[in-house]
Amino acid sequence: MKKLLILGAGYASLAFLRQLPKKIFNDFEVTLVSKWDYHYASVLLHEVAAGARESICYPIKEILPSNVEFVCDEILEIKKDGVIGKNSSYDYDYLVIGLGFEMDDFGITGVKEYAYGLVDFSTAIRLKDEIAKKLKELVQKKRERLNIVVCGAGFSGIELIASLSEELEVQAKKLDIQRDKISLTSIEAMPHILPMFSQSLASKAAEFLESIGVKMMLSSKILSLSSDALVIAKDNKELTIPSDVSIWTAGVKGNSVIEKSSFFVSNRSKVTVNKYLQPINQACDMQNIYVIGDCAGLMDESSGRFYAPTAQIAIKMGEYLAKAFEARIYGGNIKAFIYESNGTVCSLGRSNAIGEVVKKEIVGKKAIILKRLIEKKWLYKLFGILGIFKQ
Ligand SMILES: Cc1cc2nc3c(=O)[nH]c(=O)nc-3n(C[C@H](O)[C@H](O)[C@H](O)COP(=O)(O)OP(=O)(O)OC[C@H]3O[C@@H](n4cnc5c(N)ncnc54)[C@H](O)[C@@H]3O)c2cc1C
Known part of the structure; x- marks a missing residue:
């Protein structure tokens, strides 16, 4: 049986896994490797740090379909013929990388x-x-x-x-x-x-x-x-x-595993990817590798820069890839990934926020309610209707 290996249990990887059709799990040996045995909602890290919220973590086992193997391990390096972890090595026929972001100190002393x-x-x-x-x-x-x-x-x-x-x-x-x-x-x-x-x-x-x-x-x-x-x-x-x-909080980059994996072309620890979310590398065939979320460097042609790293684009990349992967395996039209933002809402504490949604500005109570609804939508994607009742 062919092996599908997925790295990281953040927004991008889980959106991909949750959107895959059931037949993939029958036809592939699917393994998810991640550093922790829980998914944490990164968009709420500030609330945990400030003491406004106790936990933002959900056990991986409660999220994954039963036929996905989960391995708790830290990835150290990605090579053409396999992935090196702290505890073990992993081989793959298809690889999906969703290792997220790290702090970028821009070389500033201290x-x-x-x-x-x-x-x-x-x-x-x-x-x-x-x-x-x-x-x-x-x-x-x-x-x-x-x-x-x-x-x-x-x-x-x-x-x-x-x-x-x-x-x-x-x-x-x-x-x-x-x-x-x-x-x-x-x-x-x-x-x-x-x-x-x-x-x-x-x-x-x-x-x-x-x-x-x-x-x-x-x-x-x-x-x-x-x-x-x-x-x-x-x-x-x-x-x-x-x-x-x-x-x-002055800067983030992709994952340092990327810069340590010398066969990728990378910039700020992100793998430069094409419109199909595959690494761009003239020297090596990487058709069986996909990179999604914050460690993917995808060019926004309108600005000439990489898209800003957000959970929103990470989820959209994961969901797109599930469809593209299905089309690739079972036949079908593989479309390029096109990103359209739904807008952005920034919280200002428990009861205030600002946002721009469908080109309209919102502030205050309305904005914070919308922010909470966006968080719930993610839990719904992970757990179905039960997600709405999760904290
Ligand atoms: C305080 C804060 C607030 C934010 N608010 C918003 C917001 O309101 N809206 C928005 O769209 N975005 C927001 N973001 C950005 C958003 O959190 C990220 O863009 C998003 O988490 C990226 O998703 P991802 O799947 O790429 O990575 P992540 O969700 O970070 O997941 C990465 C996964 O990889 C695993 N991993 C990492 N390294 C290794 C390793 N070496 N080995 C094994 N596993 C590894 C991690 O444990 C994790 O499971 C915010 C970020 C922060 C810090």
Whole structure:
């Protein structure tokens, strides 16, 4: 029997698996290999880190069709003739790569050593625990202040800082800490936040953040990080910003497994793919390999850049590939992947959000309700009707 091997259990891979027709599971030996034995909803990592939500994890075994073998292993390298994991090696006739994203430090000194990232469930818990530890030190008067700095005011940085501000308000009251002993700063190199939204929506978000106590530092380029401060360049001057917890949301790339796998042509740890989501490599035939989600570098012809990494495009790639794969195996017309965005909604805490949907701008309650519906839609795709009742 031919082998179909799938790497990663994120949005892209699971959307692919859930959309495959049943006959594939009879005709192929299907194996999913992933680092953890649960799927985590990456779009909610900021809520876990801020303490707004306990868990965003779902056991893989509850999601997969019974005839898919699941192996919990960390992939180290992908080769033409097989995949190398920490515990074992895996061969394949067809390979689907959905290994997601990692933090990109752009080579800035100190980021790897001192900054907290937000790339998977374990890093979200690590950040939450660090903030809890520092709050405890405030209560015990082992420290005078707590300065938290979020580097980067793109989508994930803004969702995180809004959540943090709200949850720290609650924590400060509970622990009897004066709120003004905790500072939250957003540092951004560009002159405005949230570049994917219109200026007017982004300004609304910035005003809201300032109203809930976030200090916005725009046009501020981060030069280096140390254990207790950041050095930035602003208005042609170098400034030192004290920071007890520095969080890096200033950039993501694909998975480092890609750059370690030398037979791929890659850019920022993403495999450059064609419109059929297959690696582009003149030197080697890769017709039996597909790359989907954040580790696929697919050119957006209208901008001349790779599509921005989002769960939305990852799901669409996975669902497209299930159909294309079926057509390839059983015969049929294989169409190219065409991406049309349904819009974007960025949460600003529990009860506020901004969004652009079908070319209309939405803000406030309506936007956050829509955001929650989008999250539920994903659980519906994973679990069917029962997904609607899952937290
Ligand atoms: C705070 C935050 C908020 C976001 N909000 C939104 C949003 O509102 N809307 C939106 O569309 N996008 C959002 N995103 C982006 C979105 O989360 C990603 O684009 C999406 O998760 C990509 O899906 P994926 O399937 O490519 O990867 P992932 O969902 O990250 O899945 C990757 C999988 O690969 C596994 N894996 C990784 N490395 C290895 C390895 N070496 N070996 C084995 N397994 C491995 C992981 O465990 C995981 O199962 C947000 C991201 C963040 C961080």
